[in-house]
Amino acid sequence: MALIEVRGLRKSYGEKRVLRGVDLQVEAGQIVGILGPNGAGKTTAVECIGGLRTPDAGTIAVAGLDPQSEAAALRQLLGMQLQECRLPARITPLEALELFASFYPDPLPATDLLGRFGLAAQAGARFERLSGGQQQRLSVALALVGRPRIAILDELTTELDPAARREIWGYLSDLRAQGVTMLLVTHSMEEAAHLCDRVAIIDGGRVVAHGSPADLTTAAQAQQTSFEADLPEAMLARLAELPGVRAVRRDGARIVIDGDDDSPQTVLTALIEGGVRPARLRVAAPTLDDAYLRLTEAS
Ligand SMILES: Nc1ncnc2c1ncn2[C@@H]1O[C@H](COP(=O)(O)OP(=O)(O)OP(=O)(O)O)[C@@H](O)[C@H]1O
Known part of the structure; x- marks a missing residue:
């Protein structure tokens, strides 16, 4: 069984149905990213998993524990960083870390974390005086202080x-090497591609795609062929009809063609047969960004 197992998770706020049956599995030792448009319900989902919100329906097991009825046991093995770090205005990073550390039997030393998260110089500064980035670093450190x-x-x-x-x-990669399992909500494709073993894309209240970043990128089958050539409209129309070609457009002097994995070859063959010599030809491999956009558009 996966370390985090979510089945049929549903959650509404009043009339607003946010989660409509989310299924998610996170294997031990993996970093799993949750991606999706603003308001898709990513935070709602992870707050249900962390026991901070009560689902309307569905089951959640985190290391075999029910986040609602076994919240105290879960707190000992789960560290949670919230999207908005709400701390008293006058508390200092050192005080906050020592306070959170006191909840755990074997916490990391606060001073180590301050150093590791670049907050040593701000150890005694009031929370309200920290920059947004410093507050965010503190919130991550607080999530990790209990060696979750x-x-x-x-x-x-x-x-x-x-x-x-x-x-x-780098720090999270070290933690993964130590066997820590992580669930990350992110809007950064770069972050997901860099860190995550698997990603799940939530849209319309459900997981619309999941897999490794490489799997999703391949599944999107987006290849972009672009070149410069003086092409008549009739030729553009012919390219648009080629099998595997999804879209053809002009971008200044360039012609840009989106299509499936075989489309660059198909397009090139058609150009050569038509007597066209494409200049400054470029084929761009699909990125996770392309995959995300296609998958969320499709849903
Ligand atoms: N406590 C609440 N009461 C009412 N509506 C809420 C509440 N919390 C969230 N919502 C609504 O539920 C929807 C999902 O919110 P949620 O924060 O889970 O989305 P998200 O995917 O994390 O979004 P973002 O990427 O913008 O952070 C949004 O439309 C939001 O306005």
């Missing part, structure tokens, strides 16, 4: 500069 077996991190690096983001990614 499972960490749920909600928009972990949104406010961070590129160097800080890379540092946190």
Whole structure:
């Protein structure tokens, strides 16, 4: 059985049906990313998994525990970073870490975490005086202070500069190597591609796609062929009719063609047969961004 097992999760706020039957499995030791448009219900889903919200229907087991009825046991093995870190305005990072550490039998030393998360100089600063990025780093450190077996991190690096983001990614990779399982809510495809073993895309209240970043990218079958050529409209129309071609457009001097994995070859053959010599030809491999857009558009 997976370490996190979610089946048929449903949740509404009043009339608003947010989750309409979410299924999700997270294997031990994996980093799983949850992606999806704003308002798709990602935070709602992870808050249900963390026991902070009560589902309307469905089952959730985290390390075999029910997050509602076995919340106290779950808290000992789960660390949770919330999208909005709400702490008293005057608490300092050191105080907050020591307070959270006091809830666990074998916490990480607060000073180590302050160093690791680049907050040593702010150890005694009031929370309200920290920058957005510093508050975010503190919220991740707070989620990890109890040496959790499972960490749920909600928009972990949104406010961070590129160097800080890379540092946190490095830290999470170290944690994975130690066997920590992580569920990440993210809007960053770069983050998902870099860190996640698997991603689940939530849209319309359901998981519309899941798999490794590479699987999803391949499944999207998006190849983009572009080149410069003086093509008459009739030729453009002919390219648009080729098998596997999804869209043809002009972008300044370039012709840009989206299609499936075989489309670059099909397009090239058609151009050569038509006596066209494409200049500055480029074929762009699909990215997770392309896959995400196609999958969420399709749903
Ligand atoms: N406590 C609440 N009461 C009423 N509606 C809520 C509540 N919390 C969330 N919602 C609504 O439920 C929907 C899903 O919200 P949620 O925060 O789970 O989405 P999300 O996918 O995490 O979004 P984002 O990417 O913008 O963070 C949104 O339309 C939101 O306005």
